[in-house]
Amino acid sequence: MKYAREVALALLLVALLVAAAILEPKFVTWRAQALLATHAWELAIVAVPMFLIIVAGGIDLSVGSVVAVSAVSFGLSFERGLPVAVCVCVALLTGLVAGCINGFFAARTRVHSLLFTLATMTALRGIAEGISLARPFSGYPESFQRVMGGWFPVCAFAALAFSAHILMTKWRVGRWIRALGTNETATRFSLIPVDRLRFWLFGFCGACCGLAAVILVARNNTAKADMGLGMELEAITAVVLGGARIEGGSGRIVGLFLGLALIHESREFVSWHWKQHELNLIVVGVLLIGAVLIDQVLSRRKQAAFAHNG
């Protein structure tokens, strides 16, 4: 079955919510869910371009640091007295530029993105700390917090996820991305502009990180150089849990959405029920292992089916 992965995830999610409803009735109310969800959007927004990059056979470890640089540049420009709208543009632009640096390496070198994004991850975090002198910047207008902390992140994620879905299923570029993740040499020989595609995938990822940074700053009312720490791991976990092959070539946005939802709900529920914050970290690890196990089972069944038919 084509959607076995997604069905498995959805069943897990439902099972979790049913268990949660029995153990903690208050957890499964719209009010609680709406409040808890406010912390999920920046990760969701970063996970979409991460998904595209992974399907294209790459990876971006620098997302958390790009978020930090964008947040700090937002804070610095606000400190200079620039209007908030301009600060938002500065943050988005900073993200875009940082992403394009990754894109440059992706397009011009034959080094795997794991390596150069590891380098930019460290370097950009250092830059964020350096230009901010590790100071926090706060005191943004209430209206900014209200707008960015309300429905905006939800709409932004919905728009991103929907366009990514259309891109992957309807547009030529989606085919290119999958082809690139499956076999780079063959893709090059098919006269697909591989380098330009890679450059813009990373650039797009950077811009999304800038957007996530703005949302994060608005919600916390502070811009700091240690923002987005560990975000890359969570984003990659969501993508892999959602069924994208880590080697590239396949993956569906529906799966990504379910992966994100499962991570978010299980993390919040575990911390809610057992009241131990550290459990949050364990949950992400357990889910990643679970994702690998599901893969194993599904692919074994697929092989068995092949053998049977063949």
Add this chain to the structure above:
Amino acid sequence: MAEVMRFWTLIVSCAALAFAGCSSENKAEAPSGSAPAGKESGKKITVAMLPKKKGVPYFTSCSEGAMEAAKELGNVELIYDGPTSGDAAEAVKLIDQWTAQGVDVIAVSPNDPAVLGPAMKRAREAGIKVITWDADSDPQNREFLVNQATPEEIGNSLVDTMAFDLGGSSASGQVAIVTASLTAANQNEWIKYMKSRLAKYPRIELVAIKPSNEDQKLAFSVTQDLLKAYPGLRGVFAISSVAFPGAAEAVKQAGKTGSVFVTGLSTPNDMRGYVNDGVVKSVILWNTKDLGYLTVYAARALVDGTLKGGETSLKAGRLGEKKVVGDNVMLGGTLTFTKENIGEYDF
């Protein structure tokens, strides 16, 4: 595309089912039968207590006092949780989670008041009582602060301890202060009260106030200079947590252990070595266990309505009556660690 649509329908209907079946809240109130009759009445409440950083000995010690109070009251369920990384954004998540759970009181020791502010505001808007303890936030975002010590108490306690170390009311000799920086607000406040307290001891003479700029090495060399410049020096107040070990080390290396005493504010673990060496006779701090204990009692009283604006005192179990000044619940009283009792404290 059709397959995708079918799939989404499946998910949405599953989710709707789960929500519809279970979102009716008919959870019975937890019985408060464990509370012995005659004790404070009132329904069982949940108090969520957030430290700046979970797992550090200072806050663990506070949590022990809080648990003691919750057990004693019997009608308080205590949640003690916080980020082990000290990350303020994680603390915000916890506050939001408690808001969603609908706890009765959230007691926050904010590691970053600006970041935690909006979440504390959200909690208050949802009808939850919010107080701060150990450190304060913007007063708009909380009802009360459980304040461990006033500058006056700290200043008095420092001078009294030094006088005691130098021989009680007949103490005499020159003393000096090594402070954080000359503009540090907290320290300057303490120094103000120290100076007025010193009037009580006419034979103790304050000869110098030197800055150490939160630098242990500078505190070390400043103290060395003081020892050379004032051969009759008998005591050094090192009133920042960084200056304290620096000054103690200088006295120790100058071979003046036993003739020059250093005192200041710190945790027992940081100064244990110097106390056992005899360079430092007394380390001053507030009682961390009592701070946690008082916080839980204040939370209970806030829900019961016995702690409200205009109130001047609060009954807090074994601590007795505690003063309430404005929107501050005062713990008051400092705790002195000496060679005799420092072994009992591990934080």
